[in-house]
Amino acid sequence: MYFGLKEFLNLLKWSLFTNNPLTKLVLVGGNPCSSYVGNSTSSISPLISSNSGKTHTLKLLVQKSNKKLLCAQVKNLFVEMLFSFLTIPLGAAIHLTKDDSSPSGISNLYNSISSLGDEKCLKSKDIKTMLLYPKVAPRYRRVTDFLPIYKENTRPGLFLKEKAPFMVSNDLEIIASPSIATFSKFNTLGVPVGDMEVVEGSFGKHEALLLLKASLTSTSALTDIVNSSRKKPKVESST
Template sequence: MGSKPVHLKVFVDKKKKKVMFAEAEQDFVEILFSFLTLPLGTIARLTSNKYEATKDVKVGSLNSLYESVENLDNKHFSNEHCKIALVNPNNSSLSLCQKLKLNLNNMKPDTSVCESDVDVVFFKKNTSFIITDDLNVVPVLLDTSIPLLNFLGVEYIDLLEERTIDFGLEEFSSLLKWSLVTDTPLTNLVLGGGKSCSCFFSCSSCIKTSTRSNLPLITSYYTQRQTVKLLIQKSKGKVLCAEADNFFVEMLFSFLTIPLGSVKRLTMNNSSSPTGIDNMYNSIFSSLGDGKYLKSEEIKNMLLCPKLASNYLRVTDLLPIYENNINPGSFLKEQETFIVSDELEVTVSPSITAISKFNTLGIPVGDIEVTEVSIGEQEALLILKACLTSTSALTDCLSSFKKAKSMI
């Protein structure tokens, strides 16, 4: 990498085969928090299957969507820069992230960053932190550490195995991936992959959290609802694919430009999942958001609700992700009809080809029905959430699509 690795000290219960907690300095935690500034396109690139430890782990339908953009012929884009802006999206927080010991936005390592004299980027001063297995982050203070260790069931720290892990790009990329799909990302990273949780932002067993009403919001545009045709396998109630015009694909492609922290903010409701990203997000809002640790309120808002990079035009009115003064634009060149799979793979092909493909999979034409559904902001946000949680994103949103149609 051209830089010294960042260290993490983990404490492992060998009987339980679990990382009980970890101890980290502020340089590690700052890189961890920078996950929230990453656009989903960057996350898709970092969490692709190039690392052996997580090659069989999928982050919902995100990687499928990203690969669609990579594979789509350049002739379908407005210009050569549009595709680049999706597969290698800009980060609005790049100027700060470049000062971190490891900038996850870089396609290639930037050795000059390592020579920087900056000691702290997000925090007021050098601070040590305890990080739980599910990425709850708290400062190392007696009044917080002892209750936390009691809650974790740690009676004697010296009975735990202590390991020091060197983190570089591969380790942080793997931790990012585990933090999106499981509530035990440190254990999965250190001791090997385990069962992932597919719920990310909401599931029936999740803990209730309060709404963060004091976070900045971006004004929502009023927009006329649009329609999409779905091919549904009647016997299983499963969406086989969608046939959609440009508006729907522009919306899907815009997902890749949205920072993770904003995705979390946009899809927040009264329930929250126990995944690592969710706990880390809550740590910034609660235990570290009181003004004692983060440098400023601006840093806090940058992490909890990061903005899109300023180079992106407004390609969709279905998502409240743009500032009011952003001009309209488009990633795609001209009006076409696209086929979108349940896993959000986007292709340009005739409908008859898609039907033939399903016949090959043993699905007869008689088991396929076409239904037209209505898409507005609420449905767009559901698909955005499902993009990170499910490999059957459209099927997961089907009941909401039908409900929305019945109310029109």
């Protein structure tokens, strides 16, 4: 089998979705994002409520009949957190979010570092630490306190210019929007207005880590988290 850049990228993607990435690469190939979407967040707690620590609120536009989240109205803080996901090394993301009850190829790869280090295969303990606990690059300042990834002396910073409301789609696409009423972009599936409701949600450190995990393995990150709720959300109003 020829193994080039295309195959490497597909193997990387499969390693996030499944526990047998090599088999999937050989038998399926292609792009796992379009051919395989697992229920990767089945054990994840909801955005709807946070059990501890400081939390912030957001508004979720939900389809009542199937509890599918159409979009969310959020403030800068939430968008800053989402953008910070792009600055986190993959090894650090796996360390923060890995779930031994539902391992993936990339989590198995991460776990193998410990055994290789114990057998003296790695060049040094520093290499082992670097692979297991990689840090955010120094040029990225701390934009959120919800992710335990920054060094203590990391200076605060921002990605966005000024405060403004934003809309975030189910698959984490972000647009600037003045109001949750402006949801025409997300209403392309023909969901009746009477089948929609606005619910109030909250997020904190726990939810940030869960959303990080979902963003790596799901194309419906927000819905996956909301659907796992054990607590009925508070209905704010109907639209």
